[in-house]
Amino acid sequence: MARFLAGAAACFLLLTGAFLFWQSRAAEGPQLPPAPLARMASSGVLAPNLPAPPEASAKSREEKRFSRADKDKNGRIEREELLASRRKAFAKIDKNGNGALSFDEWATKTIDKFAGADKDRSGWLDAAEYATTAPPPPKKKRCSC
Secondary structure, eight states: OHHHHHHHHHHOOOOOOHHHHHHHSSSOOOOOOOOOOBBBBSSSSBBBOOOOOOOOOOOHHHHHHEEEEETTTTOOOHHHHHHHHHHHHHHHOOTTTTSSOOOHHTTTHHHHHHHHHOOOOSSSSHHHHHHHHHHHHHHOOOOOO
16 A cells, blocks of 8 residues: 555656646747848848749639640630540550450550569469559659749
8 A cells, every 4th residue: 555655646746847847848938039031042132021922823723724625725625625635545445446445455454564563473463563563652843943
């Protein structure tokens, strides 16, 4: 029983000490100096207070999207303009050119990927072979500034 009371008292003192230390850290300490003024990148001259650049509005993004879809730039998107890229992708998959996709034609990329990963031609992938089928990491955009 004495050990239990001693342990409880030690915990209480430890928590009290931690609380007091935390409170002393929250007290007003030394103030940080103000942030330095921005300098222009090309020269060491201080930059004037410049307004923030405007953000792209949703409308301008939508206008860009519309412009990409409007292939003949007549201000209208016609059905053929919208479906042209889909037709090219379909034609690339339709190996025999009959206008219909069989399962093998549709799954050919996956089948080829499996065959390429199955190095020992066992018909199944072990962990090392399966690891080679992982998609590549996304490319990070580089700043052109």
